[in-house]
Amino acid sequence: MSESVGIILGAVIxxxxxxxxxxxxxxxxxxxxxxxxxxxxKKLKAEEEIELKTFEHNIVMNNREHIxxxxxxxxxxxxxxxxxxxxxxxxxPGTGYTGERPSILFSSTIDHLITGFxxxxxxxxxxxxxxxxxxxxxxxxxxxxxxxxxxELMNEIWEYEKYCSDIKDYFYGRYSSIKSEEEFSxxxxxxxxxxxxxxxxxxxxxxxxxxxxxxxxxxxxxxxxDLVNKINTYQKQKTGx
Numbered sequence: 302m303s304e305s306v307g308i309i310l311g312a313v314i315x316x317x318x319x320x321x322x323x324x325x326x327x328x329x330x331x332x333x334x335x336x337x338x339x340x341x342x343k344k345l346k347a348e349e350e351i352e353l354k355t356f357e358h359n360i361v362m363n364n365r366e367h368i369x370x371x372x373x374x375x376x377x378x379x380x381x382x383x384x385x386x387x388x389x390x391x392x393x394p395g396t397g398y399t400g401e402r403p404s405i406l407f408s409s410t411i412d413h414l415i416t417g418f419x420x421x422x423x424x425x426x427x428x429x430x431x432x433x434x435x436x437x438x439x440x441x442x443x444x445x446x447x448x449x450x451x452x453e454l455m456n457e458i459w460e461y462e463k464y465c466s467d468i469k470d471y472f473y474g475r476y477s478s479i480k481s482e483e484e485f486s487x488x489x490x491x492x493x494x495x496x497x498x499x500x501x502x503x504x505x506x507x508x509x510x511x512x513x514x515x516x517x518x519x520x521x522x523x524x525x526x527d528l529v530n531k532i533n534t535y536q537k538q539k540t541g542x
């Protein structure tokens with residue numbers, strides 16, 4: 302009897318040992334497979350990036366004569382979109398009173414205010430239409446000429462457009478609720494009262510939106526300058542003139 306128990310116990314121990322060994326073997330194999338798979342995916346990604354860069358390079362080399370015109374057209378639209386976006390900033394409530402700008406246009410001195418609130422509902426409509434027209438033309442030109450420039454640069458251009466769109470959203474959000482001249486007059490009077498109380502020098506409440514708009518505006522200004530320089534530099538590198 303004891304001999305049978307010993308045989309059974311030995312078999313159980315052997316089976317357990319086999320199970321444990323197989324478990325760790327399978328786990329090691331799985332980890333190795335995952336490691337190999339991860340290495341393969343990284344290699345595949347690197348090869349795809351090389352293929353993409355080669356493809357982009359070939360397109361550029363085969364179309365170098367078009368790059369100067371493409372660069373010029375894109376720069377023009379970058380500047381046009383900036384101008385129409387800047388007008389939205391100038392006409393966003395409180396931008397003249399934050400004390401964050403050294404220029405007359407962005408002075409905290411009330412007497413120096415040039416804009417800060419549109420003169421009429423018609424002005425709001427005109428500002429919006431001008432921006433939408435600039436944005437539409439910008440997108441069309443970018444789509445038409447994107448093949449002549451590297452992906453990284455095009456991504457930066459689209460990011461610039463997003464910042465401009467963010468300012469447009471702030472502008473639309475501030476004025477879209479105004480449906481009549483009476484409401485417009487009331488909002489403008491309310492705005493003037495806020496100006497008289499130096500509300501926009503603060504950074505909380507309604508003034509926080511104004512400061513957000515100016516912060517994005519700073520980003521747009523820097524982005525515009527960087528993009529123009531990069532586009533011109535890229536053109537010279539690829540065409541030699």
